Amino acid sequence: MNQVRPALALEIRGLAKSFERPAVDRLDLSVIAGEFYTLLGPNGAGKTTTLRMVTGLLRPDRGSIAVFGIDALADPIGARRIMAWVSDEPMIYEKLTPLEYLGFVAGLWAVDGTVAAARARDLLGLLGLTPNAEERCERLSKGMRQKVALAGALIHEPKLIILDEPFTGLDAGSSRVVKEVLRQRVQEGCSVIMTTHILEVAERMADRIGVMANGTLIADGTLDELRRQVGAAHTGQEAIIASPDRIGSGLRGLADVGAGHASLEDTFLALVAQDATAT
Amino acid sequence: MSQPGTIGWFAQHEARLAWRDWLSLMTAGSRRRARTVAIGFIIFACFVHGLAYMMLTSSPNFANSSGTRVLVVLTGTLVTSWSLMLSQALESVTRAFYARGDLELILSSPAAASRLFAVRIAAMAVTIVALALVLAGPFINMLVWLGGLHWLGGYVAIVALAMDAVAISVVLTVALFRAIGPRRTRVVAQIVAAVVGAAFAIGMQIAAIVSYGTMSRMAFLSSAQLVRIAPDRDNLIWWPARAVLGEPAALAALLVFSVAALAATIYLFAPRFGQFALSAASVSHSPARRNQRRSCFRTVSPARAMRHKEWTLLLRDPWLMSQTLMQLLYLLPAVFVLWRSFSGGGMTALLVPVLIMAAGQLGGGLAWLAVSGEDAPELIATAPVPAAQVLRAKTEAVLGGVAAVFGPLVVLLAIVSPIGGLVAFGGVVVAAGSSTAIQYWFRTQARRSLFRRRQTSSRIATFAEALSSTLWAGTGALVAAGTWLAFVPGVFVVAIVAGAWLISPERSVKAGQV
Numbered sequence: 001m002n003q004v005r006p007a008l009a010l011e012i013r014g015l016a017k018s019f020e021r022p023a024v025d026r027l028d029l030s031v032i033a034g035e036f037y038t039l040l041g042p043n044g045a046g047k048t049t050t051l052r053m054v055t056g057l058l059r060p061d062r063g064s065i066a067v068f069g070i071d072a073l074a075d076p077i078g079a080r081r082i083m084a085w086v087s088d089e090p091m092i093y094e095k096l097t098p099l100e101y102l103g104f105v106a107g108l109w110a111v112d113g114t115v116a117a118a119r120a121r122d123l124l125g126l127l128g129l130t131p132n133a134e135e136r137c138e139r140l141s142k143g144m145r146q147k148v149a150l151a152g153a154l155i156h157e158p159k160l161i162i163l164d165e166p167f168t169g170l171d172a173g174s175s176r177v178v179k180e181v182l183r184q185r186v187q188e189g190c191s192v193i194m195t196t197h198i199l200e201v202a203e204r205m206a207d208r209i210g211v212m213a214n215g216t217l218i219a220d221g222t223l224d225e226l227r228r229q230v231g232a233a234h235t236g237q238e239a240i241i242a243s244p245d246r247i248g249s250g251l252r253g254l255a256d257v258g259a260g261h262a263s264l265e266d267t268f269l270a271l272v273a274q275d276a277t278a279t
Numbered sequence: 280m281s282q283p284g285t286i287g288w289f290a291q292h293e294a295r296l297a298w299r300d301w302l303s304l305m306t307a308g309s310r311r312r313a314r315t316v317a318i319g320f321i322i323f324a325c326f327v328h329g330l331a332y333m334m335l336t337s338s339p340n341f342a343n344s345s346g347t348r349v350l351v352v353l354t355g356t357l358v359t360s361w362s363l364m365l366s367q368a369l370e371s372v373t374r375a376f377y378a379r380g381d382l383e384l385i386l387s388s389p390a391a392a393s394r395l396f397a398v399r400i401a402a403m404a405v406t407i408v409a410l411a412l413v414l415a416g417p418f419i420n421m422l423v424w425l426g427g428l429h430w431l432g433g434y435v436a437i438v439a440l441a442m443d444a445v446a447i448s449v450v451l452t453v454a455l456f457r458a459i460g461p462r463r464t465r466v467v468a469q470i471v472a473a474v475v476g477a478a479f480a481i482g483m484q485i486a487a488i489v490s491y492g493t494m495s496r497m498a499f500l501s502s503a504q505l506v507r508i509a510p511d512r513d514n515l516i517w518w519p520a521r522a523v524l525g526e527p528a529a530l531a532a533l534l535v536f537s538v539a540a541l542a543a544t545i546y547l548f549a550p551r552f553g554q555f556a557l558s559a560a561s562v563s564h565s566p567a568r569r570n571q572r573r574s575c576f577r578t579v580s581p582a583r584a585m586r587h588k589e590w591t592l593l594l595r596d597p598w599l600m601s602q603t604l605m606q607l608l609y610l611l612p613a614v615f616v617l618w619r620s621f622s623g624g625g626m627t628a629l630l631v632p633v634l635i636m637a638a639g640q641l642g643g644g645l646a647w648l649a650v651s652g653e654d655a656p657e658l659i660a661t662a663p664v665p666a667a668q669v670l671r672a673k674t675e676a677v678l679g680g681v682a683a684v685f686g687p688l689v690v691l692l693a694i695v696s697p698i699g700g701l702v703a704f705g706g707v708v709v710a711a712g713s714s715t716a717i718q719y720w721f722r723t724q725a726r727r728s729l730f731r732r733r734q735t736s737s738r739i740a741t742f743a744e745a746l747s748s749t750l751w752a753g754t755g756a757l758v759a760a761g762t763w764l765a766f767v768p769g770v771f772v773v774a775i776v777a778g779a780w781l782i783s784p785e786r787s788v789k790a791g792q793v
Contacts (some may be wrong), residue, residue, distance in 0.1 A: 055661045081663040091655035093588070095595040103575030107584025108662040117576035136595075152658070 007033040008066070009160050009191035015053060015063030016215075023049040025215035026063070031193055031208075033068070033159075036186045038202040039195045040268055041212035047195040050212070051162050054193075055085040067160055081109070084153035088165035090145040091152075094138035098129055098148045101137065102155050109156035116155060123151040126181055128174075142169040150178060154185070161185065163194040167201060179205060203264040211268060213275040223264055230270045284390040289398040297402065327417040335421050342426030345524050348506050353520035360415065361440050364407050366476030368441075368448035371403045373468045375552075376452065376461075376559045385553070396552035397545045400449060404541060408441040429525030436522040436530070439537035446540040449548055453555065461559045581664040582672035589649050589676035596727070630692055631699055631759040632752035635706035638685050639748025642711030644730075645680045646718035649673040652727040674715055681711040699759050706755035713747040713776050720783035743779040747772055 010031040017024045024046040031037040039047045052058040054065055056076045065072040065079075072079035092101055099120060106116035124130050127147040137145055146169060153161060161182070167175050182192055183205065196202055202209055209226060211219040219229050282288060305316045335342055341349060385392050415437050422430035451471075455464040510516060521529035579587070650673055653659060659669055685707050693700020721740035750772035757765035780786055 055657075057657055057660055077663045077665060080661055083661065085657060085661040087657055091658040093592060093654050095592050096588070097575075100575045100591070103577075104584050104588050105658070105662075106576060107579045107587075108581045108659070108664060110578075110581060110663075113576045113578040120576065 007068075009033045009035070009068060010054065010193065011064075011066040012050070012054070013064045015050065015065065016061045017046075017049055017053060017058060018061055022215050024053070024060075027212075027215065027217055029210060029217055029220070031160075031191055033191055034186065034189050035207040036182070036192045036205055037194070037208050037210065038206035039193060039210045039212060040197075040199070040202060041195075042272055045212040046215040047212050048164050049215075051085075051164055051193065051195065055083060055162055056080060057085075082159040084156070084158035084161045086146075086149055086153045086161070086163045086166055088168045090142070090149040092137045092145055092148050095136055097134045097136055098124060098140075098151065099133045101148060102152060105152040106155050111156050119155050119157070120151070123154055127151055127177055143171055143174045146170060147174060147178065150181070154181070158190070160191045160193070163192065165195055165197065167196060167198055175201075199263075199265045199268060209264070211271050213272055218275045219271045223267065226264075226267050226271065230267055230274070284394070286394045286398060289390075289395045290401075293395075293398050293402050297406070324417070327414075328421060331417040331421040332425075335418070335425060342422050342430070347509050347512065349524070350512070350517045350520045351505055351509050353523050354517060357436070357440065357519050357523070360411060360437075361444060362478065363476050364411055364441050364444035365448060366472045367407050367410060368403060368444040369452065369468055369472035369475065371406065372445075372448045372452045373465060373472070375399060375403070376456075376556050377465055392553045393550040397549040399552070400445065400545050400549060401541070403448075404442050404445040407444060408438050411437050411441055430523070432525035432530050433523045435534060436519055439522070439533045440519065442537040442541040446537075446544040449544050453548060453551075456555055456558070461555075465559070581662065582668060582675070585659075585664075585669065585672035586676040586679065589673065590680065592654075592727075593645070593648065593680065631703045631706060632756040634685060634688060634692070634703045635710045635755040636748050636752035638681055638707040639710035639714045639744070639751060641684060642677055642681050643714035643718055643744045643748070645677040646674075646715040648727060648730065649677055650719050651722045651725050652730065653724070654727055656724055670719065674719075677715050678708075678711055681707065702755050702759045706751055706758075710748050710751040713751065713772070714744045716776070717744045717747065717779050717783075720780055720785040722785075739779065739782065743775055746775050747779075750775065 008030050010029070012027055012029040015024055015027040015029075016022065027046070027050060029050070039050070041047050049058060053060045054067070054072065056072065056079070060073070067079040067083060070078045070082070093104075096104065102120040102123070103116065106113070106120070111119075124133050127150065129144065129147055129151065132140060132144060137148060140148065146166065150163075150166065153163075163182075166178060170178060179201065182194075186192055186207075194202075194206075203223060206223075208220065208222055210217050211226070219226050221229065302313075305312075341352075385395055412434070415433065419430055419433035419437075422433065452464065452468055455468055459467060518529045519533055522533040650670075689700055689703050689707060692703050717740050750768045753768040754765050754772060757768065
C-alpha cells in the first residue's frame, strides 16, 4: 500500500560537527511542515549547534540539510529566504528604534515597504510594543528586546522559524504573548523548531518533541510516544541501576512513566538516564 | 592582605582588576603573547629613547641651558601634554560615571562606597601618570643623561600635572552634571575631551603656519619672536617649567598645590560619586524623545538597507562621533593651509599626504565598526544576502563616510591645484580602501563599545593599517612633488598590503575552502 509522505519543513541526514569532541554526531531529524517541534536535551547535547548549522551560522563537517526541499548547504540564500532565526541573546541594534530595526530587517529580506510597514504595526501591537515603537532599543528591557527580535524574525513571514531558548529572560506576561504569537503562526501553516529548558512550555506547545544527548537524537515523537518509548525500556532496568547516583532523578521518574501518567519532565529525565547508562 | 572594606583593601582590588585588564589589553587573552609583548616594549623603549636623543642633540645646549628659550619650549610642551592628560582624565571620569559594572554590588554592600570611589579617583591619576610617562619618560631620561640629575624634576612635574588634570576633570564633570543633567553631560564631556585633547596642539600648529609657514610646533616654540615677548623668569607661568628644571621651590610648590587639589577633590566628591553614578545609570530608564521622521519602511535593496543602517548607527553614537571628531580636528591645520593657499601661499603639496593619511585612519576606524563591530552578526549571516553583497554594502558605507569628510577638501584642493586634487583623490581612495581591506581580512567579532581596543584584536592588522596609511601618504606627497621617487614607497605599500593578505585569517579560510 502506498503511503503519502508528509511534506517536510526540515530534513537532516547524517549531520556531524566536531569541535574538540563531536558536538553533533550523525544526526537524522525531520520536522513536518506546519508542526511545532521542540528540541530538548541537557546542556551540551548539541541542540544549538544543530540549529546553527541549519541556519547557516556553522558549516557541518558531514551530512545534509534540506529546508522545504531546498538544499541549505548548496543554496544557503534560497534556504535563508524562507527561514528566521531567533537566538537567546537578542540580535538588535541599540541605537535603532524597534520600528527602524524592523525596517532594516524588512530591507534585508527585500520585503515591499508598504507591506512591511503594515506587518510591523501589527507585530508591534501583537507583542505589546506599540508604546515603545519609537524608543531606541538601548532603553528597552531584555524581555522587550527579545520581543523586538521576534518581531524582526516574523516580519518577512518565514515558513520555518527557528528559536533557541526564546523564553530566557521573559516575564510571565511576555512569555504568554510570545507563545500565542508562535501558536498563531503554526495555525497559519508556519513550522516552528524551538529549543528550551522550560519543559512545561514544550509539553504544552509542541506537536512533537525530539530529545538530544551527546550529539544524537535519542528519542523523537509526541509526548505519548516518548512515554511509550521509556515504558518499553522499563522492562530491563538492570543496566539503569548500574549507576544510580548519575541517574537517580531519571529512575524516580521511571515509576511514573511506567504508570503512564508521567509529565514531560519525568519522561525527559528517564530518557536521558537511559542514554547515560547505554553510553 | 588588608582588612576588608578599608582603602588599602579596595586599592588592592582595583590594582588587581587594572592589572588583569591591562594584561588582557596587551596580550588579547593569550599567555603566549606576553613574551612577544615584553620584547615589543623593550624595542619600543629603545626606539623612543633613540628618538629623544636625536631630537635633544639636534638642539644645541638645550639640556644644559635654563634660559628663557628653554622655559618657553618646556611650557609649550607641558601645556600640550597637559591638554592630552585633561582629555584622558575627562574620558576616564565620564566612563566611571556611566559604566554600571559593579556599581550595584558596591552600593548595596555594607562597605563604605566613598572609600572605593576615593581609590578610583586616585587610580585615574595613576593611569594618566603612567600613560604620560610612557611618552615623556624617554625624554626625561635623555635630559638627565645629557644635562644632569636636576632634570629628574620632570618626573615629579608630570605626576603633579596628572593630579591636577584629574581634579579638574572631576570638578568639570560634576559641574556639567548639575548644569545640564546626566544625559547631556555624557555627550558634552566626550566632545569636550576630544576638543581639549587636540585644541592646543592644533592651535600651536596653526600659529606656526601663520608665522613661519611650517607645521612644526617646535619651530614656533623656539622662535626668537616668542622668546622676546615672553614674561620675566619670576612670572608664575614658568613655575611648572622651572619644576621640570629641578628648581626646589617650584617643585615643592607644584607638588603641594597638586596634592592639595586632588585630595580636596577626593574629600569633596568621593562620598557623592555613587549618587552621580546612579543618576547616570538611570539615564537609560528615562523617557525617550519621540520625533516623527520619515517612514522606516521603504522598498529598498538589502545593500541600501545595510548602508543606511551603518550611517544611522554611527551618527547616533556620540562617543564614536567624538572619536571621529578627534581625527577631523587634526585636519584643521591642513584646512588652514588650504585657506592660505587661496591667498597665494602655495603649500598644496603639504596637504596631499595629510589628507591621504587621515583618510586611511578614518577608513580603518569606520571599517572596523562596520565589519568587526557588527552588533547583530547572526541576523546578517542568516539574511538571504550573499556574503559578497554584504561586504560590498559595508565597504560602500565606509567609503561613503570617508567621501563625506574628505570630498569637500579634495574639491577645494583641486580648485587650487588640479594635479594636487587628483593625486589627493587617488590617495584618499587607495588609503581608505587599503585600510578597509585590512580590517576585513583580519576581522574578529566584537562589540562596538570596544572600538578603543580594536587594535588589540590583531596587532598585525594595526601595524599594516598604520604603515599602509603612512606609505600611501608618502607616495602621494612624492607624486604631488613630481618625483619618480614616489615609486619607492609605492612598491613598499603594495608589498605591505599584499603581505597582510597573505598572512590574513581570511586567506587561510579561502585556501582551506579550495
